[in-house]
Amino acid sequence: xxxxxxxxxxxxxxxxxxxxxxxxxxxxxxxxxxxxxxxxxxxxxxxxxxxxxxxxxxxxxxxxxxxxxxxxxxxxxxxxxxxxxxxxxxxxxxxxxxxxxxxxxxxxxxxxxxxxxxxxxxxxxxxxxxxxxxxxxxxxxxxxxxxxxxxxxxxxxxxxxxxxxxxxxxxxxxxxxxxxxxxxxxxxxxxxxxxxxxxxxxxxxxxxxxxxxxxxxxxxxxxxxxxxxxxxxxxxxxxxxxxxxxxxxxxxxxxxxxxxxxxxxxxxxxxxxxxxxxxxxxxxxxxxxxxxxxxxxxxxxxxxxxxxxxxxxxxxxxxxxxxxxxxxxxxxxxxxxxxxxxxxxxxxxxxxxxxxxxxxxxxxxxxxxxxxxxxxxxxxxxxxxxxxxxxxxxxxxxx
Amino acid sequence: xxxxxxxxxxxxxxxxxxxxxxxxxxxxxxxxxxxxxxxxxxxxxxxxxxxxxxxxxxxxxxxxxxxxxxxxxxxxxxxxxxxxxxxxxxxxxxxxxxxxxxxxxxxxxxxxxxxxxxxxxxxxxxxxxxxxxxxxxxxxxxxxxxxxxxxxxxxxxxxxxxxxxxxxxxxxxxxxxxxxxxxxxxxxxxxxxxxxxxxxxxxxxxxxxxxxxxxxxxxxxxxxxxxxxxxxxxxxxxxxxxxxxxxxxxxxxxxxxxxxxxxxxxxxxxxxxxxxxxxxxxxxxxxxxxxxxxxxxxxx
Numbered sequence: 014x015x016x017x018x019x020x021x022x023x024x025x026x027x028x029x030x031x032x033x034x035x036x037x038x039x040x041x042x043x044x045x046x047x048x049x050x051x052x053x054x055x056x057x058x059x060x061x062x063x064x065x066x067x068x069x070x071x072x073x074x075x076x077x078x079x080x081x082x083x084x085x086x087x088x089x090x091x092x093x094x095x096x097x098x099x100x101x102x103x104x105x106x107x108x109x110x111x112x113x114x115x116x117x118x119x120x121x122x123x124x125x126x127x128x129x130x131x132x133x134x135x136x137x138x139x140x141x142x143x144x145x146x147x148x149x150x151x152x153x154x155x156x157x158x159x160x161x162x163x164x165x166x167x168x169x170x171x172x173x174x175x176x177x178x179x180x181x182x183x184x185x186x187x188x189x190x191x192x193x194x195x196x197x198x199x200x201x202x203x204x205x206x207x208x209x210x211x212x213x214x215x216x217x218x219x220x221x222x223x224x225x226x227x228x229x230x231x232x233x234x235x236x237x238x239x240x241x242x243x244x245x246x247x248x249x250x251x252x253x254x255x256x257x258x259x260x261x262x263x264x265x266x267x268x269x270x271x272x273x274x275x276x277x278x279x280x281x282x283x284x285x286x287x288x289x290x291x292x293x294x295x296x297x298x299x300x301x302x303x304x305x306x307x308x309x310x311x312x313x314x315x316x317x318x319x320x321x322x323x324x325x326x327x328x329x330x331x332x333x334x335x336x337x338x339x340x341x342x343x344x345x346x347x348x349x350x351x352x353x354x355x356x357x358x359x360x361x362x363x364x365x366x367x368x369x370x371x372x373x374x375x376x377x378x379x380x381x382x383x384x385x386x387x388x389x390x391x392x393x394x395x396x397x398x399x400x401x402x403x404x405x406x407x408x409x410x411x412x
Numbered sequence: 413x414x415x416x417x418x419x420x421x422x423x424x425x426x427x428x429x430x431x432x433x434x435x436x437x438x439x440x441x442x443x444x445x446x447x448x449x450x451x452x453x454x455x456x457x458x459x460x461x462x463x464x465x466x467x468x469x470x471x472x473x474x475x476x477x478x479x480x481x482x483x484x485x486x487x488x489x490x491x492x493x494x495x496x497x498x499x500x501x502x503x504x505x506x507x508x509x510x511x512x513x514x515x516x517x518x519x520x521x522x523x524x525x526x527x528x529x530x531x532x533x534x535x536x537x538x539x540x541x542x543x544x545x546x547x548x549x550x551x552x553x554x555x556x557x558x559x560x561x562x563x564x565x566x567x568x569x570x571x572x573x574x575x576x577x578x579x580x581x582x583x584x585x586x587x588x589x590x591x592x593x594x595x596x597x598x599x600x601x602x603x604x605x606x607x608x609x610x611x612x613x614x615x616x617x618x619x620x621x622x623x624x625x626x627x628x629x630x631x632x633x634x635x636x637x638x639x640x641x642x643x644x645x646x647x648x649x650x651x652x653x654x655x656x657x658x659x660x661x662x663x664x665x666x667x668x669x670x671x672x673x674x675x676x677x678x679x680x681x682x683x684x685x686x687x688x689x690x691x692x693x694x695x696x697x698x699x700x701x702x703x704x705x706x707x708x709x710x711x712x
Binding site: 057060061064065180181183185186187188189190191192193196199200202203204206207210214215264270271273274275276386 | 415419492493513514515
């Protein structure tokens, strides 16, 4: 299955002009699909593995879990800068993917050592941080700038498909093989290696990396438009509610049984997967910033619906669909918008910068929502965030 | 062209290696499920492969198990990520199946076999905890009346005589009394934990004592074995409910389990992937009950 899809996308300059989506983008999408499948397999089973496979208590698990988020943000910047500096985004991305692949072997080997496990998770996250910026830079370099939205949409659709499949494969294996965690890690490792092979052999580094060595990478922020984009992206990010709050909110207001909750993120992810490419294409036509803001308007509507807490399945479905559309309008579309603004020599750094700003702002938004929700209660808190988001969208829409 | 061939060969090699490895692990992974004798008085436990065992018999796949008066409760992860399943079995077969959001943590049956209770771990639904914190949800099902109490969070909590309404309250480790209406559990909020006594009739939880986790009532109903936290260590203690006398048990190591009374004088628990027991009096020393086992229960 993988082989045929990769072959169809084998890059060759001859094809590029006639093929609507560049082979590099499809190749990177397939790499992301397999890698995300591999990564999400591990993420999904890790808590169970630590507690029931190794006998590590939840007390220690909490400390390990904290490593997940912190490690990614800074290394993303480092990876972006390195890719620009060496002018070899593919090599840097390959290093990041390879590093994460190797760590999959570390999980069964680290045993019940909490420190060892923390190290393995940290290195895995480092690999993820390093590869993101260079990978997105390659997508922008391989695609004509008027088709970027669609290219990112296709990439994100494939990426999300992998993230959806990972936990299902992992828990399928666990139920078939009676909690044999080693098999899960082995399959995850094989997938990660597969992705590295696809990247190394089938994805060509796009031409068009400038010959000039970039200076200090912070120069990216000198550009007024980039600076404005980063600020508004961060502002909007700080006005978004953490995903988990939204899912819990939906489950509670709709009165769904608690056991249904793990299925709710799947609805968002499926919508995102299906809508990413068409909305990306639409963004190329209508304007990417407009679509990016429109995505936040859709999210505003979802929050408003939560604030009025109309119960029932229909309202829950509408909120989840809107949440998926929000991701489709904002994730790849933002990269497609920022990409052309940043000069090629520092593109990986620029993209990494925007992603990091967004990630940190969203984390802050989730904490902020927590404070508001504790002070008020769930429904009014969604009302407050709907209002904040509306203001932020208006600010973002000003010229 | 050469490059393509090389890539295809490499990919095929990786796929075959993975398939062979999983195939080897799969051989003999599924022992047949036999019916257990739920009144034999024997030890029931969970083996490292996640199967319930009793002497020579293999039961259902579960992470946590408990048995009382011919009723078995099994708490397990399902094929859906972050979902647990509560399955109740008796001599006639399966009686109840509920799904919960969260990873399996604790499961218990009341001494009469008429009420089952469980705790699941959830990541990410705490409002202020942020990264690296977990929350728990504890639920109860009354088999006789068919009543489902999804979460103790829906009950009223009274700490030291004052209503406690903070949003960061978590509950875990329920243990029932013989009347099937009142129970004990752990409530946590603001970095503190309390032993609380609760009632299904009034739906009120009242604090009894601070720093008590995963309580477990003795068969005579007069004492509670629990985890006492000192710093990052959990030690097993036994509290006499009438007199308030509290003794540390002779297990010096960190124990993260809801203790299980084997009878009125021995307390069993899982540690380092084995089941141990220690005298409830505070004397003696830990003795190994079963290697490669967890979640001890007695089919009584």
